[in-house]
Structures are given as structure tokens and as C-alpha cells.
Amino acid sequence: xxxxxxxxxxxxxxxxxxxxxxxxxxxxxxxxxxxxxxxxxxxxxxxxxxxxxxxxxxxxxxxxxxxxxxxxxxxxxxxxxxxxxxxxxxxxxxxxxxxxxxxxxxxxxxxxxxxxxxxxxxxxxxxxxxxxxxxxxxxxxxxxxxxxxxxxxxxxxxxxxxxxxxxxxxxxxxxxxxxxxxxxxxxxxxxxxxxxxxxxxxxxxxxxxxxxxxxxxxx
Amino acid sequence: xxxxxxxxxxxxxxxxxxxxxxxxxxxxxxxxxxxxxxxxxxxxxxxxxxxxxxxxxxxxxxxxxxxxxxxxxxxxxxxxxxxxxxxxxxxxxxxxxxxxxxxxxxxxxxxxxxxxxxxxxxxxxxxxxxxxxxxxxxxxxxxxxxxxxxxxxxxxxxxxxxxxxxxxxxxxxxxxxxxxxxxxxxxxxxxxxxxxxxxxxxxxxxxxxxxxxxxxxxx
Numbered sequence: 001x002x003x004x005x006x007x008x009x010x011x012x013x014x015x016x017x018x019x020x021x022x023x024x025x026x027x028x029x030x031x032x033x034x035x036x037x038x039x040x041x042x043x044x045x046x047x048x049x050x051x052x053x054x055x056x057x058x059x060x061x062x063x064x065x066x067x068x069x070x071x072x073x074x075x076x077x078x079x080x081x082x083x084x085x086x087x088x089x090x091x092x093x094x095x096x097x098x099x100x101x102x103x104x105x106x107x108x109x110x111x112x113x114x115x116x117x118x119x120x121x122x123x124x125x126x127x128x129x130x131x132x133x134x135x136x137x138x139x140x141x142x143x144x145x146x147x148x149x150x151x152x153x154x155x156x157x158x159x160x161x162x163x164x165x166x167x168x169x170x171x172x173x174x175x176x177x178x179x180x181x182x183x184x185x186x187x188x189x190x191x192x193x194x195x196x197x198x199x200x201x202x203x204x205x206x207x208x209x210x211x212x213x214x215x216x217x218x219x
Numbered sequence: 220x221x222x223x224x225x226x227x228x229x230x231x232x233x234x235x236x237x238x239x240x241x242x243x244x245x246x247x248x249x250x251x252x253x254x255x256x257x258x259x260x261x262x263x264x265x266x267x268x269x270x271x272x273x274x275x276x277x278x279x280x281x282x283x284x285x286x287x288x289x290x291x292x293x294x295x296x297x298x299x300x301x302x303x304x305x306x307x308x309x310x311x312x313x314x315x316x317x318x319x320x321x322x323x324x325x326x327x328x329x330x331x332x333x334x335x336x337x338x339x340x341x342x343x344x345x346x347x348x349x350x351x352x353x354x355x356x357x358x359x360x361x362x363x364x365x366x367x368x369x370x371x372x373x374x375x376x377x378x379x380x381x382x383x384x385x386x387x388x389x390x391x392x393x394x395x396x397x398x399x400x401x402x403x404x405x406x407x408x409x410x411x412x413x414x415x416x417x418x419x420x421x422x423x424x425x426x427x428x429x430x431x432x433x434x435x436x437x438x
Binding site for chain 2: 052053056057083084086087088089090091118119120121122123124125127128151152153154172173176177178179180182183
């Protein structure tokens with residue numbers, strides 16, 4: 001199987017668990033990662049990695065999410081890998097999202113919405129976004145307090161709206177109409193399966209159409 | 220004045236001419252360029268250059284175009300600088316486009332439409348574009364025959380449609396819905412002034428609303 005590997009703390013758990021099954025001989029997979037961090041973790045875990053020269057689609061991909069609503073619409077990008085994550089998700093037959101129940105929301109937007117922007121003129125892109133959408137846009141900083149540089153050499157702006165995201169189904173296109181906005185951390189129609197893990201070790205699985213808002217409330 | 224400098228052969232003529240006026244003492248400008256090539260040419264021409272730390276808008280910008288139609292819609296990106304050119308155009312009070320009459324077209328699309336794409340997975344982005352839009356998509360090559368790397372570290376795909384561009388007013392949003400497509404070389408509503416230079420040295424100037432299709436036919 002060809003497997004897409006997400007980025008972030010949840011994806012790291014999945015990569016480690018996949019590696020254990022590979023090393024025990026039960027699993028034969030080739031993986032492509034959405035970040036240098038996940039790529040290194042996969043290699044250390046004993047997972048065979050491939051490049052785009054050999055891969056065009058993924059049988060399955062495993063990733064996390066910052067928020068997911070009842071219609072399986074997600075905010076992603078807390079790990080700054082949203083550009084690569086969306087490319088892999090769109091190329092995946094079965095995109096599996098793993099979350100804890102705290103990520104499931106009635107509406108999206110408590111978590112800031114990450115955008116990937118061009119470093120060239122990011123300041124005017126930020127100003128234009130704030131003016132056009134009435135939101136606060138903050139450039140994500142690295143440990144050196146300079147704008148964070150993604151694996152693709154780009155910057156991230158985190159958009160905080162006053163309340164829920166305005167019309168999520170059209171928001172991505174409206175944001176991408178601003179020059180300099182290269183990708184939007186809204187993932188719609190890209191989750192084929194949701195795996196919810198609870199504190200007590202229980203796991204529940206859902207597919208689009210399931211009522212996750214009531215079904216995932218811990219009993 | 221703050222001046223945005225485009226990229227390409229036409230912009231290079233403009234930069235050289237601006238430099239002559241600066242050196243003769245008649246012009247006091249600060250410029251920001253849309254490529255490393257234009258930046259170097261501006262410096263060599265004696266033009267003072269600035270960074271985005273000091274610039275938020277441009278009084279005027281000067282750039283070329285690969286095609287422009289009767290409604291001032293343009294195809295740009297032959298010089299691979301379309302991402303930066305669009306950011307500067309959107310921040311310009313007066314975007315001046317300089318062309319020769321051969322660039323003025325009844326409909327857009329004889330020239331391939333350049334897209335900026337993420338290097339990560341550009342092969343699946345290309346395949347998806349060809350399938351979704353029924354066009355041919357070729358990665359632009361550098362002199363070493365590898366995919367060209369733009370000043371922003373990205374790749375360029377050139378889209379050739381069978382005939383004219385399908386519905387140019389909505390095409391950009393439809394293309395940007397494909398993950399990995401970061402910018403589109405369609406510039407709509409971004410040209411405030413068109414300067415047409417003829418072989419015989421004559422120059423004509425037009426603004427949106429003018430009938431350039433008949434007015435620019437050489438007499």
C-alpha cells in the first residue's frame with residue numbers, strides 16, 4: 001500500500017504505530033510524508049519512504065486536524081504543513097483523520113485559520129486580508145521570532161475571525177482571490193473517515209453523514 | 220514616488236529608461252522589483268531600491284503582458300514572475316502595462332496560461348489540471364532541463380487550452396481550487412493604463428473602457 005503521512009502530534013503517534021507494525025513484519029507499505037519532520041520520523045520508525053517520482057496516489061493517508069465540524073469540514077495547519085497536507089489529501093483514496101473529541105466543533109473558527117502566503121510582500125497581504133475580511137491576521141513566528149519559514153519556503157498567517165468562520169464553503173475561494181494567499185487551511189470534502197480517540201482508550205470511527213456532534217460526546 | 224518594477228523584456232526597457240531620467244536628475248523615485256533580475260537592473264541603472272519594510276503601496280507600477288484583450292484582461296507570467304507581479308499590481312494605485320500591438324487579442328489563450336505551483340507533488344497537480352480542465356499542462360524547464368525554480372522557490376506550469384480560455388472571469392478561482400495551484404497568470408481588473416508602442420516609434424495610451432481592439436490597429 002502507498003500511504004500518505006500527515007504532520008503534527010497526532011500524525012506522529014500514527015507514524016510511530018505504523019512503524020511498529022512494519023518492524024513486526026505484518027505491514028508492507030511505502031510512505032510519502034507531508035513534512036521533513038514526519039519524513040525523518042518515518043525513516044527512524046523503519047517505514048520505507050518514496051518520492052513523487054514513484055507516487056501518484058495514496059491508498060490511504062493518516063493526518064490530524066485542528067477542528068472538524070458536523071459536516072466533516074476541517075481547519076488544519078497548526079503544524080504549518082497545510083499546503084502539503086492538502087495536496088496529499090486530494091490524492092488519497094481514503095483520507096483518515098484522527099482526533100480527540102475536543103477537536104469536534106459545532107462551528108469552525110475558535111482555532112485560528114492558517115493561510116500559506118508568499119514571503120514577498122507578506123505585510124501587504126496581511127493588511128489586505130484584515131481590511132477585506134475584518135479579521136486579525138498574525139504572521140506565525142519561528143523560535144527566532146522571525147516569520148516562520150515552511151518546508152516550502154513560505155510564511156503562515158493565522159486568521160482570527162470575530163466568531164465563527166463566515167460561510168466556510170465559499171471562504172477559501174474568497175481568500176485565495178487576494179494576491180499572495182497561496183493556500184488556505186480549510187479542508188472541505190477531503191475527510192473520508194474520522195477516527196476519534198478518547199482519554200480512556202476507546203476508539204470510534206465515523207464516515208461523512210454520521211452525526212458526530214452527538215455521537216462523539218463522551219458517555 | 221514609489222514605483223513597482225515589472226519583469227521581462229518590456230519591463231527591462233522601462234527600467235533602463237527610468238534610470239536615465241534618475242541619473243539626469245529629473246526624477247526622484249524609490250522602486251521595488253518583482254524579480255531579482257529587475258532588481259539588479261534597477262540598481263545598475265542608478266534607481267534607489269526599497270524593501271517591503273518601507274513600502275505598502277505603489278504610486279505607479281510598470282510592467283509588460285503576454286496578452287491583453289478588449290476588456291483589459293491579461294495573461295502574464297512569460298517571465299515567471301507572475302506571483303510577485305500580481306502582488307505588486309494589487310498594491311499599485313496606477314498599474315501601467317506596456318505592450319506592442321501584437322499582444323492585443325480578441326480573446327485570450329493563444330499564449331499558454333502560466334500557473335505557479337508547489338514543487339511538492341507538482342506531477343499530481345499537473346495531472347489533475349489536465350484531467351479537470353482538458354488542457355495540456357507542461358512544467359516550465361530551466362536551462363538545465365530541470366523544472367524552473369522561481370525567485371520564490373516554486374515551479375511554473377504552462378496551460379494550453381484547445382482554443383480560447385474558457386470563461387476567463389471565473390477561471391482563476393476554478394484553477395486555484397486544485398491543491399498545489401498557488402497563483403494564476405490571469406490579471407483581471409489590474410490594469411489602469413495601457414501604453415502601446417508601435418514599430419515606427421508612435422505611442423498610444425488607453426484606459427479601461429477604450430476600444431483598444433480597433434484603436435490599436437496600425438494605420
